[in-house]
Amino acid sequence: MMLLNLFTALLAVVLPNPSPSASPGQRELPTIVTVISSPYCNSLADHFNGAMAPMLANDRVLEGTSVQLDTLNTLFHQTNYVQQYMHVQDQIERQETTLNESLAGISRNIVMLRDGAALTTDAQAKAQVTQASWQLQTAYDHQRQLAIDLMHLYQSMLEFHVNYANPPMGGFSEREMTESQAMRDSKNWLHFDSQRTVIAQSEDQAVDTAYLAAQTYCVPKK
Numbered sequence: 001m002m003l004l005n006l007f008t009a010l011l012a013v014v015l016p017n018p019s020p021s022a023s024p025g026q027r028e029l030p031t032i033v034t035v036i037s038s039p040y041c042n043s044l045a046d047h048f049n050g051a052m053a054p055m056l057a058n059d060r061v062l063e064g065t066s067v068q069l070d071t072l073n074t075l076f077h078q079t080n081y082v083q084q085y086m087h088v089q090d091q092i093e094r095q096e097t098t099l100n101e102s103l104a105g106i107s108r109n110i111v112m113l114r115d116g117a118a119l120t121t122d123a124q125a126k127a128q129v130t131q132a133s134w135q136l137q138t139a140y141d142h143q144r145q146l147a148i149d150l151m152h153l154y155q156s157m158l159e160f161h162v163n164y165a166n167p168p169m170g171g172f173s174e175r176e177m178t179e180s181q182a183m184r185d186s187k188n189w190l191h192f193d194s195q196r197t198v199i200a201q202s203e204d205q206a207v208d209t210a211y212l213a214a215q216t217y218c219v220p221k222k
Contacts, residue, residue, distance in 0.1 A: 041218035043116030050109035054102045065095045069186045085162045092154045099147035128213035135206035142195045
């Protein structure tokens with residue numbers, strides 16, 4: 001099997017384990033420089049990266065969504081709440097559209113990565129690719145759920161006539177003020193932070209698994 005140079009190498013996306021304070025947008029993507037060319041390795045490179053790259057892009061989109069949800073939680077405290085509401089609505093639409101439009105391609109690459117396990121007869125190599133694909137699947141499932149929930153949030157915002165809202169001081173009615181803080185927190189009822197935690201953990205696990213497979217089966221032994 002011939003060795004490939006940097007420009008045709010397996011571009012295995014490898015993420016260091018981030019500290020708890022690190023955001024998805026700060027992750028680095030080291031690459032493997034030289035690899036063995038084989039159907040198994042080519043599938044691993046093409047489809048793992050084909051899924052992971054847009055998933056990381058989605059993580060960056062969700063960073064922006066986090067800001068918008070924080071604003072949504074407090075905008076009725078402001079005198080210009082109508083302008084802020086319309087801005088948040090516009091941003092949520094852009095973000096949920098970006099997320100939802102990415103889903104089909106991510107899902108397709110995850111399935112093809114999983115199918116690529118059949119390209120080797122090595123049981124351990126099969127197991128590692130299969131495991132990486134299911135770890136990506138877990139991250140994908142939570143990104144998809146957030147994308148759908150944000151689409152519904154946007155639709156609800158469209159149906160709310162903010163110009164006629166006339167909110168009381170602090171943005172909540174007397175009835176709403178008797179509810180728990182969690183019930184008035186958009187991130188809480190979207191399970192936003194907990195879902196992003198699962199996404200990040202599953203992505204990191206998938207990267208570790210895929211990197212091990214690439215190092216074991218797609219890099220020439222010295």
